[in-house]
Amino acid sequence: MQGSVSASADQINWVLTSYIVAAAIMTPPSGFLANRFGRKRVLMAAVVGFVVASVLCGIAQSLVQIVAFRLLQGFFGAALVPLGQSVLLDIYTAEERGSAMALFGVSVMVGPVLGPVIGGWLTDHYSWRWVFYINVPLGVLAFAGLSVFLRETKTSAAARLDWLGFGSLSIAIAAMQVFLDRGAQLDWFSSFEILIEAVVCASALYIFLVHTFMAKNSFVNPRLFLDRNFSVGVLFIFIVGITYLASLALLTPYLQTLMGYPVVTAGIVMGPRGLGTMACMFLVGRIVGRIDTRLLILIGLLLTAWAMYDMTGWNPNISQWTIAVTGFIQGAGLGFLFVPLNTVTFATLAPEQRPDGTGLFNLARNVGSSVGISVVSYLLTRNNQVNHATIASHVTAFNHVFDNSIVRHALSPWTASGRAALDQAIQTQASIISYIDDFKLMMVLSLAAIPLVLLLRSASTSDKNDHAMVME
Numbered sequence: 506m507q508g509s510v511s512a513s514a515d516q517i518n519w520v521l522t523s524y525i526v527a528a529a530i531m532t533p534p535s536g537f538l539a540n541r542f543g544r545k546r547v548l549m550a551a552v553v554g555f556v557v558a559s560v561l562c563g564i565a566q567s568l569v570q571i572v573a574f575r576l577l578q579g580f581f582g583a584a585l586v587p588l589g590q591s592v593l594l595d596i597y598t599a600e601e602r603g604s605a606m607a608l609f610g611v612s613v614m615v616g617p618v619l620g621p622v623i624g625g626w627l628t629d630h631y632s633w634r635w636v637f638y639i640n641v642p643l644g645v646l647a648f649a650g651l652s653v654f655l656r657e658t659k660t661s662a663a664a665r666l667d668w669l670g671f672g673s674l675s676i677a678i679a680a681m682q683v684f685l686d687r688g689a690q691l692d693w694f695s696s697f698e699i700l701i702e703a704v705v706c707a708s709a710l711y712i713f714l715v716h717t718f719m720a721k722n723s724f725v726n727p728r729l730f731l732d733r734n735f736s737v738g739v740l741f742i743f744i745v746g747i748t749y750l751a752s753l754a755l756l757t758p759y760l761q762t763l764m765g766y767p768v769v770t771a772g773i774v775m776g777p778r779g780l781g782t783m784a785c786m787f788l789v790g791r792i793v794g795r796i797d798t799r800l801l802i803l804i805g806l807l808l809t810a811w812a813m814y815d816m817t818g819w820n821p822n823i824s825q826w827t828i829a830v831t832g833f834i835q836g837a838g839l840g841f842l843f844v845p846l847n848t849v850t851f852a853t854l855a856p857e858q859r860p861d862g863t864g865l866f867n868l869a870r871n872v873g874s875s876v877g878i879s880v881v882s883y884l885l886t887r888n889n890q891v892n893h894a895t896i897a898s899h900v901t902a903f904n905h906v907f908d909n910s911i912v913r914h915a916l917s918p919w920t921a922s923g924r925a926a927l928d929q930a931i932q933t934q935a936s937i938i939s940y941i942d943d944f945k946l947m948m949v950l951s952l953a954a955i956p957l958v959l960l961l962r963s964a965s966t967s968d969k970n971d972h973a974m975v976m977e
Contacts, residue, residue: 527579670724738850746873785840
């Protein structure tokens with residue numbers, strides 16, 4: 506895709522962040538849309554819009570087009586998971602909800618297992634465009650199922666959305682993301698565009714905060730953050746969003762560019778990450794009410810940090826087995842984190858506050874993912890340049906390494922071909938160090954989150970059936 510749309514390494518990540526930002530913006534108002542227009546209608550419209558946007562992504566001919574269509578895809582796709590969860594909560598009894606939602610969460614996690622493998626196979630044998638086209642038959646099946654089996658809910662003409670709160674928060678998130686994505690390319694605050702984006706973000710955030718604390722029925726209920734577990738849980742899921750999806754955004758170019766893996770091979774070695782998540786979600790779903798949830802969260806953080814630590818020792822010569830095992834451990838860390846984190850975040854929150862709480866919880870995860878991808882991409886590009894300059898400063902024609910005839914023949918600084926080969930070797934070393942720096946940053950973030958566990962109050966066993974309320 507990067508080659509077909511002529512995008513740089515940091516620009517191609519806009520394809521990821523644009524979808525995440527659009528989904529983050531549209532997730533909180535999904536409940537209002539269901540109340541106002543009916544849950545079945547909203548879900549059917551979301552499926553149709555998602556499929557149409559997928560087709561448009563497949564036929565996109567430029568970076569601008571595919572980013573715009575991914576935004577559209579995110580806007581429509583945002584409502585699918587929260588409204589799907591609400592359907593399950595309605596059709597199952599309180600005793601059955603835990604198992605149903607755990608199964609729902611596991612089905613969502615099939616994506617990280619099959620997605621890289623199927624996507625890699627389609628890209629290798631056909632084109633990256635078929636990764637989007639494959640959504641068409643799945644969308645048709647989903648639309649038919651909704652039409653036949655789902656009952657419409659009652660609508661309320663009195664349902665209201667706080668447009669000022671929603672609009673100001675949306676503008677703040679969008680401006681922040683553009684600021685992060687464009688900052689490195691335009692040299693940050695030396696660019697007038699970046700200054701404008703920073704001012705817009707800060708102004709919209711100020712309006713949102715003032716309106717939130719002054720209005721009677723604001724878009725975000727500030728009283729939610731009086732609950733300590735909820736506040737800490739939102740911060741936790743923000744960090745999880747940064748570390749998990751940002752690492753995935755780094756792994757694909759690492760495997761394909763530095764290690765020379767074909768897309769199918771890259772997808773296969775990344776598959777165990779999802780398997781680890783699925784296996785541990787099954788395990789944790791059974792023990793979450795019997796073991797202190799804070800201990801499970803601690804295990805998840807330590808597993809994630811260990812996986813990141815192991816990745817700081819990677820180089821292009823590591824085996825596929827090492828990549829698969831480390832990925833499985835990182836996925837296991839997410840499995841240990843997700844279910845207990847959902848449990849403890851909503852354990853002390855009043856039932857009537859949970860719909861608003863779930864929206865904010867998913868918003869924090871999506872914003873964390875988009876911010877994490879942007880930050881690690883910027884650091885990768887910047888550190889790559891710094892490391893290249895640092896290494897190159899030690900490479901001179903008078904270096905005694907060139908006394909070796911083999912080195913002098915292959916990397917001769919006196920010939921054009923030798924200088925090109927030498928620059929390529931320096932670039933490879935600079936890239937390896939840059940990736941290590943990013944992995945180290947995510948390891949530090951995982952370890953830095955550990956003290957937050959002490960701020961959490963233990964969830965009661967009576968809440969264990971609600972652990973998957975916001976599972977995604």
